[in-house]
Amino acid sequence: MAALMSAAQVKPSWFSAHNLLRGPKTGRASAVRAERSGVNHLTVASIRQQKPSMQAVYRRSVESRDSIRMGIPSKGRMAEDTMNLLDDCQLKVRKINPRQYAAEIPNVPGMEVWFQRATDVVRKLLSGDIDIGIVGYDMLREIGNEDDELVVVHDALGFGFCHLAIAVPSSWEDINSLPELLSDKRWSKDRPLRVVTAYMNLAERFFGDLGFENVELFTADGALEAAPAMGAADCILDLVSSGTTLRENNLKQIEGGRVLDSQGVLVASKTALLERPGTLEIVHELLERLEAHLRAEGLFMVTANVRGETAEEIATRLAANGGRLLRGLQGPTISPIFTAGEDNLPSSDGTFFAVSIGVPKSRIYEAVKEIRKQGGSGVLVFPLTYVFDEEPPRWNALINHLGLDSRDYQHLKIGGGIR
Template identity: 30%
Template structure:
């Protein structure tokens, strides 16, 4: 199986890190075009994020990680298997602050600069607004200031770049993030589904910890009320008379107060273990 990954940009390193966490380590020297991994049946194809949907659609790679915006922009038929919870951003329409352009309807007959021709065309066509699309590649935010467009359609993460260039958002088109996509012909392939499960288990485990503790039988209900866990705790009898072993998964953001409350409820010998993967 070949996995297409972004070769640079904001999605590149998080994609590699996610694969590493799922047990797939890329053996790459200098980020070659195609790299082997620690698994004989998996290789990685490095490509531009915007090209990955096309590569997956045509079967050059069976699966790939790219932005949801890139999938929409490519307009090809691929299966979105999983949202990966990184690379989050919005595609927005932005115009110069203080200009007469206050809403998208004000762009009728005007020029809009963007790297996203299809998304932009679909958005304005859907609203019945006729605009001239000026295609640019990079530094889209300077287009209004140099006079080649009246507004832009671009990715926005924090909005800082737009503000620095004197632009403000007048409409949001879509939210995007990194996604795992697959060629529709191989969606049910064992390796494809195994990859989806592995990545999903890593995402599920983020921020979760596993608690193990000993609890007197007569204090079990008190402990369960403090830490009910995802689907209830696992309870087992131990050799020590009148004691139970209780295992539970909780979010680490609750750990500070939960551990103290567990002690107060009668739990002892509490062990906290990071969770690497979590499969529901």
């Protein structure tokens, strides 16, 4: 795993220095009434009047509370996937009262769990109301706005996959790429490209970094896909997962218009990590469990009995004929098997060894056939639940990012636990 980065550093290739969009419509009215497009339920407002994440955030001091708090999504698919992941990692969230927003994880004593809207998870990390959070990377980038207070502890939790992209009407047959969209002669200072999005900060930076000035950004409350057909916008910049919703609304993605890739991430407050006692220890345990489970996901253990002279001879044979497929994570595990014949004397069938290798799910049958070629029999296949490293790579990256000495936290690796 590459070195851990702050939320400001984990960014797509189009990010550069903090460039601001120099739009031509600064002096326009702050709101465009929906009635102009003949629709009453769609409210469109100018970007110049809506920059909530740019406002100054009052941050509570660490001394304002003793407890360590974790925020997780309260609704929707992200909430469901978060709960399932924590449950799979033996971090089951228990609500004492189903009507309350506070909960606990019995296996992580000393930490409160708070159910929050995704946007509030990020805002409360910034304000110091929570210390750790799970949220989509798209929301982290939009609301977090490159704040160094936000540290991405785990950038790939394996759920909530989607991407932020530009989509234009399918009827625009001559526009299939971003350069074609930006160079279209229809857009000018007096008639800018109108883009509706819920991600105002990301959209502003995207077009600003491109140096494209003939654009005006609007925000809408839901149903962005309807805006082009209604005449409220020319195109949209929105989250896409399967693309089905776009197609059903006669929209298409364009080449080069992919703004940001997103999935669930584990984030922490830098201040809490450095100053709130116990936070780093809890983050270490979360990382241990998450990393071990996610690394094991999709891996199966294949075990077989293989006849041979010695363990070394079998290992050499497997490596020579099976390549990397039969080497497992670091190499096959080979151990002797006692095969007794009559009167408990050694069997005349020869010497057998048990060979165990970790194999991706997609290559199980291929591995079984290779083992059979080497004289393997009695093949067993079973899924893996956890694969623990000596130390989670992301933990080492976190310690380096914070400028701490890893030797001060050796007790966590050898079972010292949360102090």
